[in-house]
Amino acid sequence: MLELRRVTAGYDPREPVLRDLTLTLEPGESVGLLGPSGCGKSTLARVAALLHEPYAGEVVLDGEPVRGWRHRAPRAQRTAFGVVFQQPRLSADPRLRLADLVAEPLRANGLDHAARVAELAERVGLGQDLLARRPHEVSDGQLQRACLARALTLRPRWLICDEMTAMLDASTTAALVAAVEAYRAETGAGLLAVGHDRVLLERWCDRIVEWEAGAGRG
Numbered sequence: 001m002l003e004l005r006r007v008t009a010g011y012d013p014r015e016p017v018l019r020d021l022t023l024t025l026e027p028g029e030s031v032g033l034l035g036p037s038g039c040g041k042s043t044l045a046r047v048a049a050l051l052h053e054p055y056a057g058e059v060v061l062d063g064e065p066v067r068g069w070r071h072r073a074p075r076a077q078r079t080a081f082g083v084v085f086q087q088p089r090l091s092a093d094p095r096l097r098l099a100d101l102v103a104e105p106l107r108a109n110g111l112d113h114a115a116r117v118a119e120l121a122e123r124v125g126l127g128q129d130l131l132a133r134r135p136h137e138v139s140d141g142q143l144q145r146a147c148l149a150r151a152l153t154l155r156p157r158w159l160i161c162d163e164m165t166a167m168l169d170a171s172t173t174a175a176l177v178a179a180v181e182a183y184r185a186e187t188g189a190g191l192l193a194v195g196h197d198r199v200l201l202e203r204w205c206d207r208i209v210e211w212e213a214g215a216g217r218g
């Protein structure tokens, strides 16, 4: 279970983006988060993925309150999350070949990677020939497939997809959603998907949480 309990967070403590926000995801549940631009969806996604420390409140993972954030989060909690952002070019090191990009979390954890990278590439529909290329040599959709593969490397129990498909065409969107759903069906992982596309999120998720303007502000 993933719980955000009375979370207040943002970029200026005098003017937080989220105020006193509570959200609970049951194990394996998929929740779509809709809301107007700027209401704080990405901020919430980053707090839920332990990437942004809130000013107040708690994130509780399987009954265990989170005590550290980003690299200071305990490894077991940090690796419980796989995160995919909207703009793959901002989250991919331009110097790395896609195979190394996908392998980054494996390397960081001292794990063997060759076979696993090939398996992950297949899972997200990334041709083996593309693995040798660098980000500037592939399309946004291909790079996003690599970013999804990277998010799955450590077999996370939660996937946080922040507008993962916002820049992509319909067929790449469908392929990435299908890859996420296949992973979830196999592992029982839960999902928090942030987006603007109501039709997509309603089709994709078990439940929709909708913010009205200012609703995150308690």
Ligand SMILES: Nc1ncnc2c1ncn2[C@@H]1O[C@H](COP(=O)(O)OP(=O)(O)OP(=O)(O)O)[C@@H](O)[C@H]1O
Binding pocket: 011, 017, 035, 036, 037, 038, 039, 040, 041, 042, 043, 044
């Ligand atoms: N790094 C940052 N520093 C300062 N303010 C920020 C930062 N990131 C976001 N904000 C501000 O926080 C507020 C919420 O931003 P956030 O990205 O969480 O909204 P959002 O609902 O995801 O928006 P969108 O749907 O447009 O992506 C906005 O007013 C934004 O300008």
